[in-house]
Amino acid sequence: MGEQRRPHLVVFTGAGISAESGIQTFRASDGLWADHPVEEVATPEAWRRDPERVLRFYDQRRDQVRRARPNAAHKALALLEQRGFAVSIVTQNIDDLHERAGSRHVLHLHGEILKARSSVDPRMHYPLPSGGIRLGDRCDKGSQLRPDVVWFGESVPHFPDACEVVAQADLLLVVGTSLAVMPAASLLGHAPLKAPCVLVDPEAQTLAPPGVACLRAPAGKGVPALVQHWTREGRLWLPETLLGGA
Numbered sequence: 001m002g003e004q005r006r007p008h009l010v011v012f013t014g015a016g017i018s019a020e021s022g023i024q025t026f027r028a029s030d031g032l033w034a035d036h037p038v039e040e041v042a043t044p045e046a047w048r049r050d051p052e053r054v055l056r057f058y059d060q061r062r063d064q065v066r067r068a069r070p071n072a073a074h075k076a077l078a079l080l081e082q083r084g085f086a087v088s089i090v091t092q093n094i095d096d097l098h099e100r101a102g103s104r105h106v107l108h109l110h111g112e113i114l115k116a117r118s119s120v121d122p123r124m125h126y127p128l129p130s131g132g133i134r135l136g137d138r139c140d141k142g143s144q145l146r147p148d149v150v151w152f153g154e155s156v157p158h159f160p161d162a163c164e165v166v167a168q169a170d171l172l173l174v175v176g177t178s179l180a181v182m183p184a185a186s187l188l189g190h191a192p193l194k195a196p197c198v199l200v201d202p203e204a205q206t207l208a209p210p211g212v213a214c215l216r217a218p219a220g221k222g223v224p225a226l227v228q229h230w231t232r233e234g235r236l237w238l239p240e241t242l243l244g245g246a
């Protein structure tokens with residue numbers, strides 16, 4: 001495939017793509033936020049009130065991520081890139097499963113759990129101290145280190161970059177997200193008008209905004225099925241046989 005005319009797939013992923021790897025989603029009845037209220041572990045106020053509890057919560061998340069392995073959906077996206085398609089991934093996930101599967105262009109909208117940052121300057125990133133972040137670990141400005149994740153109520157520094165990536169899509173593949181969180185969910189509105197958009201999610205029919213095609217399936221089945229069609233034909237398209245309720 002010539003470099004100039006490579007079809008560009010932009011993939012926007014949420015917690016659902018990592019569900020089959022054993023990482024809990026957030027908003028299911030047995031999801032993460034049911035046991036750990038957001039306001040107690042994932043806001044700047046929670047951090048000010050009880051940093052130890054917040055660090056403990058992210059230690060557990062990190063253990064879960066380290067135990068997890070990329071699943072068929074992560075692997076299919078990496079394979080598509082290896083087959084010569086331009087693939088850009090914008091993920092809401094803080095895990096590193098896209099990278100471990102082999103994807104090379106991954107933008108983490110909500111940060112990365114395997115990194116640390118200053119608590120006074122979001123631009124100051126640090127490798128994770130061995131054994132995790134502990135109270136007393138400090139940045140170069142003297143502030144406590146915190147997980148490099150975006151909390152509720154904080155701005156999303158990579159949002160403008162994500163908008164630029166989505167605006168370059170020939171096709172937008174959205175996987176495993178309830179589209180409940182802003183500004184992330186508004187990314188769909190930045191795709192070019194001519195670029196088709198499909199949501200792969202077991203709840204796709206209920207969640208897909210108007211104009212977005214639905215593939216009601218778990219990521220580990222739906223994504224490899226699409227990738228198989230695309231690699232076979234060397235183009236990005238939406239096979240009617242896979243979709244319902246576009």
Ligand code: APR
Binds near residue numbers: 016017028180181218
């Ligand atoms: N394959 C695909 N999708 C799945 C699967 C699966 N195997 N299992 C569940 N899902 C879907 C659910 O149907 C749901 O639509 O994954 C979605 C998960 O939604 P949420 O839990 O709301 O997660 P997400 O959309 O990623 O949340 C966005 O909110 O909590 C914050 O910062 C956090 O990045 C997160 C953001």
